[in-house]
Amino acid sequence: MKTGISIFIAAFVALGASWCGLVLAPSLQLGGAKETVVLQSADHWPQQRTGDATLGLQVYRASGCAACHTEQIRQTGVATEVTVTGLGAHQPDDFGAFVKSLFILPTLVEYTNAIAASLQGWHGELPRTLLTSANQQVVSEMANRLKAIGVKSETRIVPQGDDIIARGWGYRQSVAADYLYDQPVQLGGLRAGPDLSNIGVRMPDANWQWQHLYAPKSVVKTSTMPSFKFLFEVRPVGHVPSPDALKLAADFAPGPGLEVVPKPEARQLAAYLLSLKANVPLYEAPFTPVTAVK
């Protein structure tokens, strides 16, 4: 036992150091996070959830949804787009000729093919995206040239990445602020189903959510998601049918004289799902909301 004390001290120092590095330092750096402000507005982000939605997080957790669903949108890059929104006094043809006359500019050399392609088969429909580039200098050069001939254009920040572009799961990457009111955070690590960070925007109908939870195949034919029937009650229809009764397709309905109504857990879960939105630009994850282009 002579070395016992030194083994204890070594273990204590090693564990203490990793506790400092992995727990203490991050909580000093991020633990004090507060609500932030939505870009170009006075709104705060994120919004505190309603009571039902807060309880819904616990239902989500207890049902093991995080085993198949993530709540984290990844972003691999960012690009800026120049979109023409008004031609002023110009006609599409002479505007096209003007744009081609810019191809000799050294900054645009790399982009000539892409710009030419964006003008292919174009008859003046607006808005039209002319140029997409990660290089802001190129973009502002183009915007200035358009400005100088009186053509109206808008430059938009467009986050890149498969989660955002190909899968359409969100508008921007998830950042720490998004999870401020999640206790515990349901990041998830496996994507058997789609990411749910933004499901409240994608599927804002509570009844759809209930139908999907009760019988996933009733709304998505090929769904492999298990059904969560225990969150619902099948009961005889009363004098007046319940307004919240699930609008199920005939194949999935429980039979004549019966209706399926959500239990409180299903209500809370749906409230939580509808509260999942990551659709506003923040300082740490800027983008230009689509509504800006008229």
Place this chain on the structure above:
Amino acid sequence: MSDENPSCPTPSGGEPTSTRSAAPMWIIVTTLVLLFLGGYYFDQHSGWFNPKVYAPYPNAEALGAYQPMSGDAAALARGKTVYESVCGICHGADGLGKPGQAPALAASELVITKGFNRLAHIPLAGLNGPIKVCGKDWSMAMAAMGAALPDDDLAAVLTYIRGAWGNKAGPVTGDDIKKIRAEIGKAPQVMTGDMMMKLPE
């Protein structure tokens, strides 16, 4: 080697042996102090961690470049871009004018006026004939270079030239320009310096 004769004399001092002499104390102490200071410095800067910066943005500066500007900063930045692409060709990016081409805007008594009615008339209607700028006589012509610009952009340009290069005159808004443009009407008449001076400042 086993047949070595043990009675042979060995070199004085005997065989070298290894001892347990430690590294000098001062090296250990200096190393520890340096490690501590390095760690402390790294920690003070949080390892250059910034809770607002996420990949793919490499640092706060790159992220800042993607922030939409608002209010005054946006108008000033807009004004600079429009100035450099529309007016700068003649008046120079530094606002000092170009000999034989256009007079200076920096410190020009026609720019840093209290009101901006006269000033706004220059790019909207054009200016022709003798004027005096910073004590120098000019007699050239400027077409209505600003007439084609949207109200907000022209306001941004005027705000910019009234605030850049050491000029310290107040801002101009898009609504002001709209009013002045309406007064001038659809077919502006190119002003002479004298006509301009008769306008209210």
